[in-house]
Amino acid sequence: MNHAPDLLDALLGQPEERQRLITLYLRDGMEDDLLAAFELRLMDDPALLDEVELEQAMVDSLRALPPETVPAVPAMPVATGIEPMPPPSHGRRWRPPPLWAAAAGLMVGILSHALWVGVRGDALGGGAMPGIEPADVFTLDTRRGAGSEPLRTTLELSRGSRRVVLQIASSGDPGPYRVRVIDSGRKVEYLRSDDLQPDTFGLLQVAIRADALPEGTCVVVLESMDGSAWQERRADVLEFKRRG
Amino acid sequence: MQDTLHTGETVARDLATRIRAGDRLAETELWQRYSRSLVLMILKRTRDRAQAEDVVQDCFRIALGHLRSGRLEQPGALPAFLRGIALNVLSTEFRDRQRERVTDPQGELMAMRVDESPGPYEIHSEHERRTLARRLMEQLPMARDRELLNRYLVGGQDKAEICRALALEPGQFDRVLHRAKERFRELFNRHGSGA
Numbered sequence: 001m002n003h004a005p006d007l008l009d010a011l012l013g014q015p016e017e018r019q020r021l022i023t024l025y026l027r028d029g030m031e032d033d034l035l036a037a038f039e040l041r042l043m044d045d046p047a048l049l050d051e052v053e054l055e056q057a058m059v060d061s062l063r064a065l066p067p068e069t070v071p072a073v074p075a076m077p078v079a080t081g082i083e084p085m086p087p088p089s090h091g092r093r094w095r096p097p098p099l100w101a102a103a104a105g106l107m108v109g110i111l112s113h114a115l116w117v118g119v120r121g122d123a124l125g126g127g128a129m130p131g132i133e134p135a136d137v138f139t140l141d142t143r144r145g146a147g148s149e150p151l152r153t154t155l156e157l158s159r160g161s162r163r164v165v166l167q168i169a170s171s172g173d174p175g176p177y178r179v180r181v182i183d184s185g186r187k188v189e190y191l192r193s194d195d196l197q198p199d200t201f202g203l204l205q206v207a208i209r210a211d212a213l214p215e216g217t218c219v220v221v222l223e224s225m226d227g228s229a230w231q232e233r234r235a236d237v238l239e240f241k242r243r244g
Numbered sequence: 245m246q247d248t249l250h251t252g253e254t255v256a257r258d259l260a261t262r263i264r265a266g267d268r269l270a271e272t273e274l275w276q277r278y279s280r281s282l283v284l285m286i287l288k289r290t291r292d293r294a295q296a297e298d299v300v301q302d303c304f305r306i307a308l309g310h311l312r313s314g315r316l317e318q319p320g321a322l323p324a325f326l327r328g329i330a331l332n333v334l335s336t337e338f339r340d341r342q343r344e345r346v347t348d349p350q351g352e353l354m355a356m357r358v359d360e361s362p363g364p365y366e367i368h369s370e371h372e373r374r375t376l377a378r379r380l381m382e383q384l385p386m387a388r389d390r391e392l393l394n395r396y397l398v399g400g401q402d403k404a405e406i407c408r409a410l411a412l413e414p415g416q417f418d419r420v421l422h423r424a425k426e427r428f429r430e431l432f433n434r435h436g437s438g439a
Contacts, residue, residue, distance in 0.1 A: 043281045043323040044252030059397045064373035
């Protein structure tokens with residue numbers, strides 16, 4: 001039995017939890033049961049819908065400000081340019097802060113799924129706290145399969161962008177998948193992310209630090225495990241351009 | 245809170261019944277009641293408003309077909325039914341990269357578009373967003389408050405982390421966030437009214 005709606009009911013009645021849930025929703029941090037319950041509530045609760053839209057509008061508006069006009073937040077140093085995003089099915093990309101963990105603990109007998117609070121930075125780099133780091137997200141056109149002529153795409157990075165997230169449609173194979181970013185001579189590997197699983201929409205995501213991207217073109221290779229070997233499913237030639 | 249749910253279920257059942265009976269006004273009410281939230285849900289997944297609106301249009305086209313022929317077994321579950329269709333449409337679109345819009349020979353959806361109005365916090369241009377954000381920042385006199393907002397909303401840091409970094413009590417954090425939201429709401433309302 002799905003108890004997420006009951007739990008949601010209880011939590012939305014508490015201002016602090018209500019705020020936490022809204023933020024969690026906007027940061028894509030909800031597990032499927034809670035996400036469904038929350039979105040169904042949005043459909044029947046105009047006040048909640050207003051609050052969510054308001055917060056989304058604030059986020060979008062603040063993001064529209066040039067970086068120099070907002071207070072600086074020290075970014076955490078990142079040790080390597082290779083930053084694969086973990087597959088969503090493996091503990092997702094969220095971690096529970098203490099308060100939420102306590103609340104979730106109270107509900108553990110009711111709800112079998114853990115409820116996690118997310119930090120967007122984790123989604124874009126894993127591990128510690130990347131902090132405030134603007135990112136560009138690109139979805140690659142993926143209707144072509146293996147053997148197709150690689151398509152050269154130019155992607156323009158936003159000014160101040162620190163990370164690049166690539167969304168790549170899976171090839172429909174059972175997986176797991178691997179994504180590699182390599183130079184056009186296929187000698188240097190800038191990123192390798194193994195054991196990826198597609199999300200609900202069949203997309204795989206990897207992130208890489210913008211300053212770790214090569215000058216000129218590189219190749220993004222999608223592979224899936226076939227038996228015990230990786231098989232190339234597609235390759236894209238990308239050229240990243242930096243603004244300014 | 246439960247009242248909201250029960251009222252919602254009653255409204256959903258009523259709408260489904262009326263649509264099945266051929267009440268065209270109920271179809272418009274269906275759109276007015278659920279389209280905003282559906283667009284928000286899809287927009288959150290696509291980050292593309294035009295695509296989100298197209299997905300929701302397709303969702304309603306499919307849903308109306310089912311509702312008119314009485315194929316919804318549990319009318320009270322209408323919101324879940326609509327959400328499921330919208331997510332399926334989106335999923336299919338992702339897979340197929342279907343760029344051709346579904347035709348609408350009866351012009352029914354075009355009629356619905358007439359009733360379509362933006363949500364209260366829909367801001368169209370980058371310029372408008374920047375203006376609002378600047379005004380919001382100007383109205384937060386303390387640098388600490390501005391930093392809190394930026395860390396929380398843009399940086400995605402969690403509350404505990406921000407409280408530690410800025411030496412704030414959780415209650416202070418809540419107050420700053422609440423004030424900022426109220427100011428943003430006021431700014432938006434003034435902006436929307438052209439003031």
